[in-house]
Amino acid sequence: MNLYHCMIELKSDARALAFAMAMESWMALLQSEGRIEAWRLMRRKLNLAGPGCADFLLEIEVKDLTQLDAAFRFLGRGEDETTRRYDQMRQHVASVEFGLYRPFPDLEGAERLALV
Numbered sequence: 001m002n003l004y005h006c007m008i009e010l011k012s013d014a015r016a017l018a019f020a021m022a023m024e025s026w027m028a029l030l031q032s033e034g035r036i037e038a039w040r041l042m043r044r045k046l047n048l049a050g051p052g053c054a055d056f057l058l059e060i061e062v063k064d065l066t067q068l069d070a071a072f073r074f075l076g077r078g079e080d081e082t083t084r085r086y087d088q089m090r091q092h093v094a095s096v097e098f099g100l101y102r103p104f105p106d107l108e109g110a111e112r113l114a115l116v
Contacts, residue, residue, distance in 0.1 A: 001037065002062050003101040007054035011094040016043070019092035023058070026089040029082065035071040037061040054097065
């Protein structure tokens, strides 16, 4: 399982609940289409965070990089419903920082292996 981690700041005029509802709609579509395994949206609590921490944290679970690539391609197809849900969510977002994480140590021992 891989974890696609997104730290999100909303636009100054965005409403947090409207963003959360739009995110729910977008992620539910991705999940129902089998493009992601699971997801969760969290918000910073009591403003307890360092300067590098965003207000919202989105975590998306994917089986592997193939599934993650398929999720990106799903949006790229440009279908009306897909684009509409994505745009409804994205209109609230001012900035996002991404990271891709995996379990460690992993079963394959990938960090000990070398192709060359």
